[in-house]
Amino acid sequence: MAKTVADGFFADSRIKEAKKLIQDALKEHQSQITGVKSGNPELKESYDQLLKKMAEYRGGALFYNYLGTGIGNGPLVELADGSVKYDFITGIGVHYMGHSHPGVIDAQINGAISNTVMNGHLQQNTDSAKLVELMSTQACKHGAEVKNVFLTTSGAMANENAFKMIYQKRYPAARFFAFEKCFSGRTLGMAWVTDKAAYRQGLPKTIDVDFIPFYDALDHQGSIDKAVYAMKKAITRFAGQHAGFIMELIQGENGSWVGNTEYFEALIKVCQENNISVFVDEVQTFARTHHLFAFQHFKLDKHVDVVSIGKNSQVCATLFKDDHKPKPGLMSQTFTGSSSQIAASNYVINEIVNGGYLGENGKIEKFHQHFKGNLEKIAKKHPEKLSGPFGIGAMVAMTVFNGDEAKSKNFTIKLFENGVLSFMAGSSPTRVRFLMPIMAVEMKHIDEVCAIIEKTLIELA
Ligand SMILES: Cc1ncc(COP(=O)(O)O)c(C=O)c1O
Incomplete structure (x- = not known):
């Protein structure tokens, strides 16, 4: 017998069943989000309108043309123009667990x-x-x-x-x-x-x-x-x-x-x-x-x-x-x-x-080393375009085009258009930084993000 009414409510088999249905539906729908995707041309006009309204009511334009739909799959997030991007800035370091993480959704349902x-x-x-x-x-x-x-x-x-x-x-x-x-x-x-x-x-x-x-x-x-x-x-x-x-x-x-x-x-x-x-x-x-x-x-x-x-x-x-x-x-x-x-x-x-994230052999360090290694390879190939990387653990940064502020801004916007969210930081030099969704990221995601970084650097040369 439950000691409080709430104990009975939260353990009710109907709640469990409802949660399972939600998780099943989520899994099914988010499985369609598999990689970077450009926007749907049919949604372009309505999306642009939405962004314009947002800027008007907010009193200023957003830094990125980013309005999410409310679903994602790990480090990938769907935007309202139908595009899919890698979120490697995570709301400036908040969405550690990526997008639509089943464990987080389960906890949030309880709330x-x-x-x-x-x-x-x-x-x-x-x-x-x-x-x-x-x-x-x-x-x-x-x-x-x-x-x-x-x-x-x-x-x-x-x-x-x-x-x-x-x-x-x-x-x-x-x-x-x-x-x-x-x-x-x-x-x-x-x-x-x-x-x-x-x-x-x-x-x-x-x-x-x-x-x-x-x-x-x-x-x-x-x-x-x-x-x-x-x-x-x-x-x-x-x-x-x-x-x-x-x-x-x-x-x-x-x-x-x-x-x-x-x-x-x-x-x-x-x-x-x-x-x-x-x-x-x-x-x-x-x-x-x-x-x-x-x-x-x-x-x-x-x-x-x-x-x-x-x-x-x-x-x-x-x-x-x-x-x-x-x-x-x-x-x-x-x-x-x-x-x-x-x-x-x-x-x-x-x-x-x-969950195995902390410690010298934890996931944070492993992902850091992998990301750092990839960026070092790019820096070696294009020393005039990228230097670094810098940072520690889940905080990774790099300098592009010698830390020039305008060029770094341009880079982050182009990188966003190509499918990766990053953000600028600091001044003289300006750096470009990443706050990875550690609880959602896999090595292959880091590889793909780095390939997009390199492509963007080449495009901007
Ligand atoms: C070191 C540090 N302190 C304080 C803040 C402020 O936090 P919030 O934006 O949640 O008010 C930030 C935000 O970026 C931060 O990086």
């Missing part, structure tokens, strides 16, 4: 047939309790103490919440350290932390930030010395005024620039000597290295005070140590996420942890 569309901080279901436990235990697996988890709706909000708890703990210190060329989100606060002038043009100043040069692998010791010097100089200039340091350990939006343990440790030492909280922004790096968290990859477990996650996690969150617990009243939010999102998050994180 969809539960009582409410959204969960919030006042009322949430048991799935949220499971999710915070999962995030917490995984984060603290190797000695980190960020056991508290506050769910939220976006990466920027996860960062805002991190800033709030750090400010409150370090009051009245109000300055922050961040890395040059970092990206932290689009809120009024994060616009001043993100090191890109265009993203805050016309906005009132919200946060005083001192930017520290990021790690340079070509000048290991020199870049450590420069960064430590810059930090100490700012601390002398603004004595006692720094509350925290937001660290992106692998700079994603800047083009997959990878940091270094010794470099981070040198900066963290300065933080610890000056009561400055160490906050790692993992919105983009979560589940991209051999470890679930990049701070685990760089072995910074003992040093992190606050960590934010997003994108791959499906539900965003701020994780923090006991000594950073905010006082009552500082933080809340109507929504934490939709019921389907929370169910999907539980599924995706469990799958990453238990």
Whole structure:
């Protein structure tokens, strides 16, 4: 006998049967999506109209002529003009499981047939309790103490919440350290932390930030010395005024620039000597290295005070140590996420942890090596057109046409037309990057994507 009504409902054989029917139908229909396909000429006019309307109502054109139909097959996605493309940017790193993944759909159905569309901080279901436990235990697996988890709706909000708890703990210190060329989100606060002038043009100043040069692998010791010097100089200039340091350990939006343990440790030492909280922004790096968290990859477990996650996690969150617990009243939010999102998050994180993705011989590393190897071959054949690749794990980037911004943009658009979604990142040089749908990709997909990359480079020469 079921202990709750819900136990009975979710285990009802009719629900099981309905889900099976949905999965059967999905399998049958998605099996028609087998490879890159151009648009159907009969749909062109209506598709163009739809894009035009979208641009009008949105207040600006989309970067790509991309409107999906709602179905895909692994890394392949169908667009409303009938075309099929490889999604190697995954909504800027969100659709880790590709398109129409049966496990994710199954989890989402559980969410969809539960009582409410959204969960919030006042009322949430048991799935949220499971999710915070999962995030917490995984984060603290190797000695980190960020056991508290506050769910939220976006990466920027996860960062805002991190800033709030750090400010409150370090009051009245109000300055922050961040890395040059970092990206932290689009809120009024994060616009001043993100090191890109265009993203805050016309906005009132919200946060005083001192930017520290990021790690340079070509000048290991020199870049450590420069960064430590810059930090100490700012601390002398603004004595006692720094509350925290937001660290992106692998700079994603800047083009997959990878940091270094010794470099981070040198900066963290300065933080610890000056009561400055160490906050790692993992919105983009979560589940991209051999470890679930990049701070685990760089072995910074003992040093992190606050960590934010997003994108791959499906539900965003701020994780923090006991000594950073905010006082009552500082933080809340109507929504934490939709019921389907929370169910999907539980599924995706469990799958990453238990499905053979992590570790030195895990799928993430294998796919990275394969993709990297293919790109290296192209770079060897066309050194004037492609250099790199760069990045780590599921974050792969390359430079085309010497990192020229206009040519890189042109390349990504042409690549899209040829059937592969990528995106630009960083400036001087601009890179082209890929955030693979690791849970859906196979070696043959990477080979095909690389063949399209090479074809596109040749066409643009
Ligand atoms: C490192 C980092 N932090 C924060 C954000 C902001 O996340 P969201 O766009 O979900 O607000 C991003 C988004 O790209 C990011 O890459």
